[in-house]
Amino acid sequence: MAQERSLPPVVQRMWGREPTPRRGPRPRLDLATITAAAIEIADAEGLAAVSMGSVASRVGVAATALYRYVDSKEDLLTAMADAVAPEPPDPAGMHWRDYLALWVRAHRDLILQHAWVLSITVYAPPMGPRRLLWLDRAIAALAGTGLDDGEKINVASTLTGYALTDAALEHTAKSGFPELDGSGIEGASDYGEVLAEVLDPEAYPALSVAVRAGAFSGAEGWVEDADFRFGLDLLLDGVEQLIARRQGR
């Protein structure tokens, strides 16, 4: 009755609850070391280089041995996406807004440092121990703001989404537009230039004005990461207003 529902094997292993077999030889591995090996490969050679074979040979077993720890490659990937998250920053003593700004930035940087995360999941509710640790800190930072638990979680969720999409944008911008490789187009302003030739001013009235006015070219001369802060402030302003509403009256 009480055990009717239980977490599936992989998730249990993500939480460090590896089943310890009562008979037979001791398992030579655990999910953590497998995941760590996979992350190393992904960091070094990209996600495409992560195959059951490559991961297995890195930990010194045959490819099929991994299926003792993981039901499928997908399981391994989700475990990777969780395990890659480091310790979140400590909110102790910080104003919620300062902390959340820091939190989102750290989140984004984390993703940029392991850009392969972008290819795994768009965004799923956090389930693993590491991601939930980040969620915990965000909730903690919002203590005393008057928001209820659900609202806090919603705020964190929205911010996570922003970190993710901003990281994605920044990544594609940095690594060049994937569709434009070998076209001689190197950055946003070049793209704007070429785009201007194709854009029909009748079908795209507002956009073609903006493009011809150089809206894309401007993106080149960024002051640090103005774009990131732009969206972040948008969101935090929204949160601040919500908090004021909850507190004010």
Place this chain on the structure above:
Amino acid sequence: MAQERSLPPVVQRMWGREPTPRRGPRPRLDLATITAAAIEIADAEGLAAVSMGSVASRVGVAATALYRYVDSKEDLLTAMADAVAPEPPDPAGMHWRDYLALWVRAHRDLILQHAWVLSITVYAPPMGPRRLLWLDRAIAALAGTGLDDGEKINVASTLTGYALTDAALEHTAKSGFPELDGSGIEGASDYGEVLAEVLDPEAYPALSVAVRAGAFSGAEGWVEDADFRFGLDLLLDGVEQLIARRQGR
């Protein structure tokens, strides 16, 4: 000199500029019909069923024939992600806030109706004709707000990101948490229940309080799509404040 930079083949085809060969047999296909076929398959059987073979046989050619129109499968996928976008709603005569709310919702619904989009790209700068059409309308809706072109694009970009991540969340919530299939866990509240067993209150102080207080269980009894509106209002409040700042002084 002027032609030094040019859009790569696929992108040109996405814009309807198919090269017309001067000799030899007429091409039997074009990118649009190939893409449409691929989208039909993805809608019906999921993205996994989209292979060069399946798409080719649906349009009545051999698998390898597709490489006359597309350099790689990835090209086909990005073409799909663009072509799937329908006509955007018309902003004429609407207040910017009303329109953008509508716009984001339509965007999210679009993704939910073709959830496979989530597996293709997290979020890349729009390059195809359909996505840019949406961008155009968002910019148009912000006319007269006092924002400059770059800011308008940034707003649209942030909102797109929100549509995407919210769709992703909603999708995983609807289709059940992928990692939890066959575990007897059916929804968020069930997950909260099971989670409570694993969560160490010392390591996750804020979160375990929230979970035990039923923060996840509450998510079940949604009024329509309260969560979606929550984040949306957060963002639009932020935009509104920005506009006020640009106008006010």
Place this chain on the structure above:
DNA sequence: GCTTACTGTGTATGGCATTCATAGTTTTAC
């Protein structure tokens, strides 16, 4: 009519995730 520039086809290759039967290993039961 002959060349030229194409198109679609068929075959072949190599990589990949995953299945399955098997041999080996440790613990429990008697």
Place this chain on the structure above:
DNA sequence: GTAAAACTATGAATGCCATACACAGTAAGC
């Protein structure tokens, strides 16, 4: 102390898939 039971890692086999390549057919240009 011995045998069965439970479990591990392995190696070979399967089937799918993206893609490269050489080729045969076709339509325009000369």
